[in-house]
Amino acid sequence: MNFFKRILVSSLFLSSFSVIAENKPNIVYILVDNWGWGDLSIQGSTIETPSIDKFANQGLRLTNFNVQNQCTPTRSAxxxxRLPIRSGNQKVPAPGEPDGLAYWEYTLPELLSDAGYHTTLFGKWHVGANIKKLPNYQGYDYFWGTQEGTNAAGYTATPQWDPTVATTPYIYEGVKDKDAKKVKIFDIEAKITLDNEVTKRAIENIKTQAKTDKPFYSYIAFTHFHPPFTVHPDFKNASKAGIYADTQMEVDHNIGKVLEAIDEAGIADNTVVILTGDNGAGNFPQTSALAAGEDGGGGSNGPWRGGLSTAYEGGLRTPAMIRYPNKIKAGRVSDEIVGDIDMYTTIASFAGADNLVPKDRPIDGVNQKDFFLGKQEKSNRDHFIVFVGDDLFAIKWRNMKMHFMATESTHSVAVTKFTFPQLFDIKNDPKEAYELWGNQGYVHGWVMEPIMKKIVDLKKSMAVYRNIQPGEEFKGYDKN
Known part of the structure; x- marks a missing residue:
């Protein structure tokens, strides 16, 4: 941890020592990239995903889990x-643009480290490409994976590739507070086997950590289903339905292997396992996201409109489930609103480290631990605010969804700004197709009151605690 972060938490260390000695659960967070809500068979896919389905039935499945509309913002959240616009990570940065988390941010792995956890990241980072902004400088004891978007795997395959003007992508390995080392070039060939390697390394880490007296946090960030679409040779043509379906089978297999390792290590009863996506499946133009020589592609966002980079439900809802044997009731399903920003506070609570959650900055997430444990039926969240880049596009409140701006697909050519906000009942209209104000004479105008209160409260907060700019080395808010 750098100097500024150490000053921030120094007053909390004595109280944290007392909870370190307590029995803390291990925590494994599995993140799937560009994962459509309908990409698992328990939620409608015709491609069977038996390992994921089994896991879903072992705990709580969340059908209204909301994330940001792109990779970087969700990983920042x-x-x-915190809402990614607060930290300067509200969009995926183009190569060369300022990016990354300010060192001042107190990341989840830093919090868990201070709570006595060993922390690792295997797979995709994508919250700062600079060598000094990689995970091993943001709280992780060990990191093995990629630093930027998975599309980087295709850079060197383009006919125009010129390494004298663009940085060659690599897979990195690093330990806390030391510069990571290059392992090998990250290209199409490397991407084909990357998730398989991530799985193997994550499993070895689980086996190793299970033999220690120290709890561990393992963040496993797969690169599937991010373009360029590739699949491990063991699953090529396995589905007889194209490369995307093959990849569904590979993802299911890899997740199953991780879960199997936890069981075999004898730590399942004391391990919280969380599985989510980072945004919905992309609405790509036909064949545009494929690796050289491949055919097919395209995921399913289930009944929801839109996808990656939109503010419609298809871009925001991803598969999500959590297992904690004998603590979280098996087979429970909930459509309560939960957000990616809630996982920071919730995981901190599972780790017995609520006291380490910062008080000197806005934390937008709420603690969902009691809801997950079944101690309450309702989520502690009744709304979810959606930014696309710098712009407030939409807000979901209960079963209502209001759009101020919209774009239809991942590669839309235009952004629409509405004269009157558009309002939908997403419970009865998952396609967000029947606009209530225009069709029902503004009788739902009352919905503006609770929704505008959420927006006004956020604007007031941002006026007091200004948003950090992309790449800014922010040092903290004036305590006066």
Whole structure:
């Protein structure tokens, strides 16, 4: 941890020592990239995903789990518990643009480290490409994986590739507070086997950590289903339905192997396992996201409209489930609203480290531990605010969804700004197709009151605690 972060938490260390000695659950967070809500058979896919389905039935399945509309913002939210626009990570940065988390941010792995956990990241980072902004400088004891978007695997395959003007992508390995080392070039060939390697390394880490007296946090960030679409040779043509379906089978297999390792290590009863996506499946133009020589592709966002980079439900809802044997009731399903920003505070609570959650900055996430444990039927969240880049596009409140701006698909050519906000009942209209104000004479105008209160409260907070700019080395808010 750097100097500024150490000053921030120094007053909390004495109280944290007392909870370190307590029995703490291990925590494994599995993140799937660009994962459509309908990409698992328990939620409608015709491609069987038996390992994921089994896991879903072992705990709580969340059908209304909401994330940001792109990779980087969601990963920022998971690591800080803050809306990504606050941390300067509100969009995927183009190569060369300022990016990453300010060192001042108190990340989830830093919090868990201070709570006595060993922390690792295997797979995709994508919250800062600079060598000094990689996970091993943001709280992780060990990191093995990629630093930027998975599309980087295709850079060197383009005919125009010129390493004299663009940085060659690599897979990195690093330990806490030391510069990570290059392992090998991250290209199409490397991507084909990357998730398989991530799985094997994550499993070895689980086996090793299970033999220690120290609890561990393992963040496993797969690169599937991010373009360029590739699949491990063991699953090529396995589905007889194209590369995307083959990849569904590979993802299911890899998740199953991780869960099997936890069981075989004898730590399942004391391990919280969380599985989510980072945004919905992309609405890509036909064949545009495929690796060279491949055919097919395209995921399912189930009944929901839109996908990656939109503010419609298809871009925001991803598969989500959590297992904690004998603590979380098996087979429970909930459509209560939960957000990615909630995982920071919730995981901290599972770790017995609520006291380490910062008080000097806005934390937008709420603690969902009691809801997950079944101590209450309702989520502690009744709304979810959606930014696309710098712009407030939409807000979901209860079963209502209001859009101020919209874009239809991942590669839309235009952004629409509405004269009147558009309002939908997403419970009865998952396609967000029947606009209530225009069709029902504004009788739902009352919905503006609770929704505008959420927005006004957020604007007031941002006026007091200004948003960090992308790449800014922010040092903290004025305590006066």
């Amino acid at each position: 998971l690591h800080t518990g």
